[in-house]
Amino acid sequence: MVTIYDVAERAAVSPATVSRVLNGKSVKAELAARVLEAADTLAYVPNRTARTLRRRHSEVIALIIPDVENPLFTALARGVEDVAREAGYSLVLCNSDDDLAKEREYLDIAISGDMAGVIIVPAAGESNVDLLLAKGRAVVAVDRPVAHGNVDTVVFDNARAGHDATTVLWEAGYRRIACITGPNDVRPAVDRAMGWQAAMLGFDSTFPAVTYLRHGDFRTRGGQEMMLDLLQMDEPPDAVVAANNLIGVGAINAMAQAGTLPPTTGIAVVGGLPYALPFGHPIPVVHLPTRHIGMSAARILLDRLSGSQSPVSTVVLRGELTPPTPA
Numbered sequence: 127m128v129t130i131y132d133v134a135e136r137a138a139v140s141p142a143t144v145s146r147v148l149n150g151k152s153v154k155a156e157l158a159a160r161v162l163e164a165a166d167t168l169a170y171v172p173n174r175t176a177r178t179l180r181r182r183h184s185e186v187i188a189l190i191i192p193d194v195e196n197p198l199f200t201a202l203a204r205g206v207e208d209v210a211r212e213a214g215y216s217l218v219l220c221n222s223d224d225d226l227a228k229e230r231e232y233l234d235i236a237i238s239g240d241m242a243g244v245i246i247v248p249a250a251g252e253s254n255v256d257l258l259l260a261k262g263r264a265v266v267a268v269d270r271p272v273a274h275g276n277v278d279t280v281v282f283d284n285a286r287a288g289h290d291a292t293t294v295l296w297e298a299g300y301r302r303i304a305c306i307t308g309p310n311d312v313r314p315a316v317d318r319a320m321g322w323q324a325a326m327l328g329f330d331s332t333f334p335a336v337t338y339l340r341h342g343d344f345r346t347r348g349g350q351e352m353m354l355d356l357l358q359m360d361e362p363p364d365a366v367v368a369a370n371n372l373i374g375v376g377a378i379n380a381m382a383q384a385g386t387l388p389p390t391t392g393i394a395v396v397g398g399l400p401y402a403l404p405f406g407h408p409i410p411v412v413h414l415p416t417r418h419i420g421m422s423a424a425r426i427l428l429d430r431l432s433g434s435q436s437p438v439s440t441v442v443l444r445g446e447l448t449p450p451t452p453a
Contacts, residue, residue, distance in 0.1 A: 139161060187241065187242060190233070250312060267280075268281070269281060281443070284318045285318070288307075288321025291410065345372050351376070357391075388407040398413050
């Protein structure tokens, strides 16, 4: 199915320009001619349902994220905004604090405010977008799938990220590698832990994985508390996989408090560390394509708003393990 993005590419203009031309808005004559010629060549046919939705709803997209202070979600939001603005949409940023009740309020506002669509990082496995779908809103889930509602989803390859972070520590000579991850009802937390466990059991089939796994939250305080708990074990880990950037910072804070900073105790982090740390030992990081995931989600949402009827899909983006570099 030909979309406005195909027309925009052929005419060498932005999707927003295509939209303005096709909706009869004022555009330079030369640009309008290029758009109309491209649309004719590609046999572009506007989807009537989509055009009706565009008239009924505002050109505003809501982005609901769980932690506005986490740089990962800041980069994700930038990616969404860049694509949305190019297509003529405005973005409203909502912070759910991983709270289902707060998330529900924002979803209700998206409906009552006649927003065209929603991109959501679900607060938990029970996040429900059924009412949005029933009201004809386009929805894309990011980072975490929604349990309710058949919607497009863009996620990281979280199991691979956990596996890669574990492997680099093993190859550095560490053998009792623990994992600190997020809540056990949040899919990325579970999948990154699964990747860690698969790697450890692949290296040592007798490794007591349950003993060295900690579920906390995806924030600095959770990482610090769980790391202190691990360091108090009779046989503490000699390294740890931190399942996100803020957990990594908290774990390093705990190491500093206990006097066992890297390389005495190793650490690998999923997601880029948000700021400089108080030592110079190199730390391996699995960098996640956070801005790219936001851009991908926005493009999928805009395709739906343009009338795409393609089957619901899940896009998986892989992180990249970078060589250890000084923090």
